[in-house]
Amino acid sequence: MYNLLIALAIAAASYAVGAIVAGAVAGIIPAVLGLTVAYFLLARRTMKQVETVAQSAMALLQGAQQDPSAIDKAMALIEAALPLGKYQFLVTSQLYGQLGQLAFMKANMKQDKNRAAAKEHLTKSWSRDWLSQTILAVILFEEKQHTEALERMDGARSGGASQAIFWAVYAYIAKASGKSDVALKVLSDGLEKNKENSGLIAFRDAAANNTTLPIEAFSPQWFQFFPMHIQKLPYAEQMKLMGANAPAMSRAQRRAMKRGAEPQQQKKGKYNVPHPRR
Numbered sequence: 001m002y003n004l005l006i007a008l009a010i011a012a013a014s015y016a017v018g019a020i021v022a023g024a025v026a027g028i029i030p031a032v033l034g035l036t037v038a039y040f041l042l043a044r045r046t047m048k049q050v051e052t053v054a055q056s057a058m059a060l061l062q063g064a065q066q067d068p069s070a071i072d073k074a075m076a077l078i079e080a081a082l083p084l085g086k087y088q089f090l091v092t093s094q095l096y097g098q099l100g101q102l103a104f105m106k107a108n109m110k111q112d113k114n115r116a117a118a119k120e121h122l123t124k125s126w127s128r129d130w131l132s133q134t135i136l137a138v139i140l141f142e143e144k145q146h147t148e149a150l151e152r153m154d155g156a157r158s159g160g161a162s163q164a165i166f167w168a169v170y171a172y173i174a175k176a177s178g179k180s181d182v183a184l185k186v187l188s189d190g191l192e193k194n195k196e197n198s199g200l201i202a203f204r205d206a207a208a209n210n211t212t213l214p215i216e217a218f219s220p221q222w223f224q225f226f227p228m229h230i231q232k233l234p235y236a237e238q239m240k241l242m243g244a245n246a247p248a249m250s251r252a253q254r255r256a257m258k259r260g261a262e263p264q265q266q267k268k269g270k271y272n273v274p275h276p277r278r
Helices: 002-022 025-061 070-080 082-086 091-109 116-122 130-142 146-155 164-176 180-193 198-208 227-232 235-248 251-264
Strands: none
Touching (some): 002 025, 025 070, 070 082, 070 091, 082 091, 091 130, 130 164, 146 164, 164 198
């Protein structure tokens, strides 16, 4: 990457000056210092540029209710920053992860089941970016690619270890894929990293008893990954969960939510989400 090449050039120049002034051995120290300091400063500059882009995109998203095109504007901003990936390692994969997350959000807001755009970006995200990898795993799971979904989750373990929701989604995908033993192992591993987490304990107990996983234990985070599950809640619970977003919904969206919820007549706290057929 350009930052490393520039730092190496500075190191070479520093070595040459040191070697000319005090000999070949004496040039090593200024070369190492030149490489280290130059690379640190260059990398820091690039990451600050990426951070500025991310903050600008976030500012746009905060007005998404008033401006339906906010997500598209945020994505355009991030896409314009992709050339920064030529300067610093991992920046490109980081930006693609953000693009994938926004594309997934956009599809959910439009109730569009076509996740091709999100999937294309997310496949280019960093394997340790647990959020991007988890969303990608959800997309693969919905496409019935259960093995691939579980592989993605397994590869993101190190990045998502401290996130209870990561283990919950991982366990749900495993159980819904017919791998209850894997789900139990995942929850055990998750509790080792997130001791006494009430949500994971509830999931573990349900998995051990082969009953429906209580997704309400992770509300509202859960619906970031499985927005369709919100329609399984009683209508009043849906509106409460939507909160400030509810007034911004279209009339058609409200009707769709009502159709999905009212016939259920479920008791409060019992959110039974059937697993997809294998």
